[in-house]
Amino acid sequence: MSIVVRDVREHELDSVLALNNAAGPAILPLDAATLRSSFDSAEYFRVAERDGTIAGFLVGFGSDSGHVGDNFAWFRARTPAFFYIDRIVVASRRRGGGVGRALYADVQSYAELRHPHLCCEVLLEPGTDHALLFHGSFGFREVGQNVMHNGHRAAMLMKELCSYAWVRETYGDALPDAPWMPMPRAQSRMLAHRPTGTCA
Template identity: 70%
Template sequence: MSIVIRDVREHELDSVLALNNNAGLAILPLDAAKIRRFYETAEYFRIAERDGNMAGFLVGYGSDSEHDSCNFAWFQQRYPSFFYIDRIVVASRRRGGGVGRAFYADAQSYAELRYPQMACEVFLDHGADAALLFHGSFGFREVGQNTMPEVDVRASMLLKDLCSYGWVKETYGENLPDVPWVGHTRRPLAARPTGT
């Protein structure tokens, strides 16, 4: 019954796409090209497994990325350095079972070593109370709203200060220790071993 969070593997992209497109109105649909772009460019692209089955995924970008999301651009225009959660999807049968909390703990552990803030959005037009409560319980606060012009969806723009970042930056600068749990930035696709 444990939850395992690990980097996505290339052969799993079709499963990730299906999971995304079955998630309901709170998540925008994707196509294979967009999933491939996440795989090639996302700083953080991890899946959760529970009982050996894919239970969800989370995609994140650092503020200096060239990500093509209008919500990401909204944060870039207002904040100099942040880690952006583009999307988190949890399989419907796994919701309420701790997968989302495990993802946010893992993403925060990664982000707080590199960024002073973590950003995300919650769509407001499709019954957002549970998602807003979930994010509020993790310390996120609304810093504005944005209407996504291409889909006419209004989003609550959420931000969280990462209190460990200052100490890590002062102590280690850009030279984080080479230990497995630090989870160094994903390598570009060309640098990954074949079959991973």
């Protein structure tokens, strides 16, 4: 069956939370309030669906967001503009089946139109070599390491998004309205709640 990547729906947050907290030691646990905050504020929060069930998800924030976190702050102190992958999780039974690659292809397609760099981290724990190899195969390189407040050490990874400069020079802030190019979630919610008759 094919993999479908789409925006998460509010009623799916409990399933996403369970998926996250069953992912193992390489993924930090979440509580419902933190996940809800991500749903309300993340620029990108999408799930990968396979055989009618959620097989993975990815959450991301632009560098100008109000996101709070050790690793996000590390990148913001060193890089003027970027898109940050806060979390990617793939269900254990779906690992190796292309779900992670589908999510990364989708988030790169989104980010390269809006941000010059794509950033993330991998916890340097026993058994995470596969995650470093996965990211290396996508063109990420380590730009430093960060010791988080909880004592975990993370490899800080970055990838230059080569299309960004051309998109910026060609379109500026006025990207065309195309069905394959989703609007940032925060902007979508703002438009959805704008009173009728209000000027843009």
